Amino acid sequence: MERIKKTGGKSIVISAAVWAVTYFTCLLIVKELSPSTLVGVILSFLPTITFAIFLYHFIKGVSSMDEVERRIQLEATVFAFALALLMIMTLGLLDLVVVLNKEDWGYRHLIPFFVAFYFFGLFVSRKKYM
């Protein structure tokens, strides 16, 4: 059981790292090298492939966890999803009232918030059950 969990955890971390590297590489190329529109669109969709691989390993990892850990993951995800929804909703409303600077509040700047919401949810849920 522990062995499966450790192996699953390792593949989640590796696939997440591959996804992050792909994303930041594509971001760097698109931002700094200003490629043609076609190449830019292809590069924008490229991290989707590595994200799909990460998602596969994450779901596989969660399904091999025990039921307490699965509950913790579920609550963390629900927490992150609700906060992400709230953030987008608030920014959407704010965008109608004040002009938000896209260099500070563009889509790509929201990603760290969503990741932070998940880890905060994980922290809260772990504290509740462990």
Add this chain to the structure above:
Amino acid sequence: MKNTIKVERAKKNWTQADLAEKISVSRQAVNSIETGKFVPSTTLALKMAAVFGTTVEILFQLEQDD
């Protein structure tokens, strides 16, 4: 929901880690079930009862507010 896991463990002289290994969950999971923070599924409750050689009714009892 209250439980007698700690008592049953003491009878067998098992640690939480021993029990966790026997029912294929983490030690933290056993701890959270034992302290009543998490109510296990029917499958896990039956597994626990089986390893202790007792029944689910002895291991878990409903409380008035359940």
